[in-house]
Amino acid sequence: MKNRDVESEAAGRKSNIETDKQNISFLYLSEEDMIDAGVLNPGRCVDVMEETMGLMEDGDFLMGGPYNDAHGLMLYFPKKSPIENFPVNNARDRRFIAMPAYLGGRFHVAGEKWYGSNGNNRAIGLPRSILMMMLNDVETGKPLAYMSGNLLSSMRTGAMPGLAAKLLARNDSKVLTLVGPGVICRSSLRAIMSQRFDIDTIKIKGSSPTSANAIKMKEYIEENYPQVKNIVLCKDMEEALKDADIITEAVSCKEGEWPEYKREWLKPGALVISTSTFNMEHKSIVDLKKVIDNYGMYENYAEEDNVGYDENGDRLHTGCMGEDFVYMVQDGLIERDSLTTFGEIIRGKKPGRESDDEIILVSIEGMPTEDVAWAYECYTYALVHDIGTKLKVWDHPYAF
Template identity: 45%
Template sequence: MTDLPKIDFIYLNEQDMIKAGVTDMAACVDTMEDMFKLLHSGDYRMAGANNDSHGAMVMFPENSPFPTMPKPTADRRFMAMPAYLGGQYCTAGVKWYGSNIANRDKGLPRSILMFTLNDADTAAPLAYMSANLLSAYRTGAVPGVGARHLAHKDSKVVAVQGPGVMGKTSLAAFMATCPKLDTLKLLGRSQGSIDRFVDWVKETYPQIATIEIVSDLETLVRGSDIVTYCASGETGDVSKYPMVKRDWVKPGAFLAMPASCDIDEGMQAPDVRKVCDNIGLYEAWFEELPKPAHVHVPVIGVKFLDMIHEGTMDKDTLEDLGDICAGATPGRQSEDEIIILSVGGMPVEDVAWGTVIYRNALAQGIGTKLNLWDEPVLR
């Protein structure tokens, strides 16, 4: 910002983002862990009254008098996700999130995302960047941070439900943090997505010697050291959310859930450790939503808040991943304890990884330089 009042910023398209390291999962996991330590210390802000809101979403009515207004079909949303992050970042940013499941029929991703990074002092733009990969990798990295602290270090069998983008990035994070993984169990809806996922795994992770395609959740979960549910689905009917039953779960298993999930009474028991990526995020959701809130946001941490509200879970037993990363709460404590992590996704993650990628791009001369103004007309 030495040239003020002139403001230039850089635009990073998807290929620029790749060149700047957005797909470096090991570095992303390290960045997310650093971010969680800042969350523990409180050196961050998100939206909402408790500074922990996921963001603000544009909702569409079931019936509108305007024929051009979008219909509230599955995954149909526009959302702004703003945050500030301190520490070594000291930047602010906002991800603009557009989603429509019908995009797949047009050859487009379900979600199309852009991210703006700003100087936290002047609010001037630093970068405007393609954010599909940014968002996918920061989301997948969080289960990896969880695995670093909560999974067995000698974990060998990983189970993935949903062979899509989130499944890929979650597996990449597990591979970065649990190097002894050698067996993949996979459950998917379509043969095409399964085949593409298997081809990617064989090319990217030759150390995975065994790939087992399964046809049901029970077979997927049984015998697995690490389990993740990553499939997108419709929200609103909890009975249709993919289930985890205690009888299926191996003693000592770690479950990381960044997508729709429900649990049976056995998994609700107090001896199953329940961890959220940020308890405040779920408290913000819970404050905003009708009850039971899990009907409206299908990630399992919202179910935890419903259980606390209903008196079936003690609030003090809910653990925070930031506390674990900072060493204020212990990680895995026994061979046999079962631990489930809810991954809700937070805009501070975009700010952290976006700042790292922006600085990489600057150092390497990547991106297109754009001018906002040499002299502002209004001031």
């Protein structure tokens, strides 16, 4: 109805503006398009995460907030509300989060992941989180892509344990333990298996040895990794951790019900990766090498949570290893400099593994830069291979 106005406005501008620069369109990629664009390629995703961690070490990125270190901005649902129909926090992981970032280097692109999460989704056959991803030209701000973000996000999250396995596991690693065998753990498995070719034993620790997720994981491994000769469904954490070369965790649980690891269960040379929540006594891990993705982000968490001490004067734990590392620094248990980032290892500023006996702890939280990187990789593949739906924002911006 107003198209005529748009046209006349545009005509008036043609004299002094290159109109082809005014046209804005973007690429929409459904989940199926994302699969066609290679989103499920674990080895490639590990490579791109390595690039990303390197660029972050260079400072060639932006995250949100005045200190460039915000994980995202969350809508917090209250536990209860007097208002009829108000959405309340009545399920695990109920939240919305906006996660913006810019990544430099060959990416040179801004973007944002935006998602809503609700544990009740499972009951109707939907993923707990439903994620959408946007990419934007960092110069003009115009949209480049809008894409289904579920696979993207699972893949980049799993790729980080894959990167840890590549950089920090013993080269002769044979035994892999999966703690919390859900979607993220499966993605971690795929990424680790793309880097470590000698793994012949996989131990699975679900909520029980017969949990549906544990059995599904076992079947998945049997189908996809014939080189794995032994698959063990573990009855407890001690059994799961004993003799493991690589342990990767992705547990979703209630506050305070994190799995507990004991130092004596870890074999010399073990690589212990956390992407979600688990717990170890602070004093027991003082001397272990600690690798993290981003210190500032954990500092933000620590500041926000501001956990205190128990009646014995011991620091309360948070379930988030990186955040606990910050408290250990604050409590004088370790030096800030004893923490190593992926980027420092990749850029050769600090060593990775220094001996076959060293036990290494890795805390991974996930950052919006990783989403931007993997989204950009899929987007450029889609562009070249003509995948997706091109959509117009406008031919010429309407000016009223």
